[in-house]
Amino acid sequence: MSRKMISLENVTRVYNQGRPNEVRPVNEVSLDIGHGEILVLKGPSGSGKTSLLALVGCMIRPTSGRILVAERDVAKLPERFLTGVRRDTFGFVFQQLHLIPGISVLENVMLPLYPLEIGFTAAKRRALELTEQLGLTHRKGFKVEALSGGERQRVAIARALINAPQAILAxxxxxxxDAGLSGELMQIFETLRGQGKTVVIATHDPLVHDSPLIDRVATMRDGRILDGDG
Ligand SMILES: Nc1ncnc2c1ncn2[C@@H]1O[C@H](COP(=O)(O)OP(=O)(O)OP(=O)(O)O)[C@@H](O)[C@H]1O
Incomplete structure (x- = not known):
């Protein structure tokens, strides 16, 4: 693996601790993620992939264990610092995309930049670069509800990239x-890796975890990564 970017050391996340409905979606997971690699988290529904992705991206905190981002332990950082780490390090592509209807592709891509610290012109320039990179220039003025599924997915990726994150979590x-668009998406992830970005994908789609374009697969089962996969 290339130089380490994120390390999880013995990370556990518990919900409803001590109650009859206690769950451990992530149970004593140790995992190193390198700079500029495509890592896939695979496993059946409910195995803990989304929870692990949320821990990697500092969206939720571990109940125990350490999470190091650029060798800094983020697990115990106060929320205001954690928000900064999250914003500066990660771009998220959520399962439900969370695009905003009624506004244009370009406006959706620019959203994470608000409140604008870099000025409207610079923000728009960056959004235009990303829409071009993702083949959306001809759709930049369209409202997102007028787009196809593949186009919407690419808008979500452009939006995740607007803060120039080191890692994309999808x-x-x-x-x-469909299969063709999934293949195109993998090509986009490969391009991002070529730009030095880390890509972590949670999926149970064989088109993704069997793709020759990925570097590594970690298989989850009942909150754990199976031996030899981490
Ligand atoms: N906030 C929460 N409160 C209680 N239980 C939760 C919470 N989040 C996740 N879980 C439980 O943790 C387990 C793992 O969920 P998670 O969404 O991480 O799995 P997954 O592998 O991503 O599943 P899927 O492929 O269906 O999205 C599930 O049993 C889920 O119900």
């Missing part, structure tokens, strides 16, 4: 795509 990114 949850079931091919869920609404």
């Amino acid at each position: 949850d079931e990114p091919t869920a609404h795509l």
Whole structure:
């Protein structure tokens, strides 16, 4: 693996601790993620992929264990610092995309930049670059509800890239795509890796976890990564 970017050391996440409905979606997971690699988290529904992705992206905190981002332990950082780490390090592509209807592709892509610290012109320039990179220039003025599934997915990726994150975290990114579009999406991830970005994908789609374009697969089962996969 290339130089380490994120390390999880013995990370556990518990919900409803001590109650009859206690769950451990992530149970004593240790995992190193390198700079510029495509890592796939695979496993059946409910095995803990989304929860692990949320821990990697500092969206939820571990109940125990350490999470190191660029060798800094983020698990115990106060929320205001954690928000900064999250914003500066990660771009998220959620399963449900969470695009905003009624506004244009370009406006959706620019959203994470608000409140604008870099000025409207610079923000728009960056959004235009990303829409071009993702083949959306001809759709930039369209409202997102007028787009196809594959186009919407690419808008979500452009939006995830607007903060120039080091890593893209994508949850079931091919869920609404056919085989051809899934292949195109994998090419986009490969291009991002070529730009030095880390890509972590949670999926149970064989088109993704069997793709020759990925570097590594970690298989989850009942909150754990199976031996030899981490
Ligand atoms: N906030 C929560 N409160 C209680 N239980 C939760 C919470 N989040 C996740 N879980 C439980 O943790 C387990 C793992 O869920 P998770 O969404 O991480 O799995 P997954 O592998 O991503 O599943 P899928 O492929 O269906 O999205 C599930 O049993 C789920 O119900």
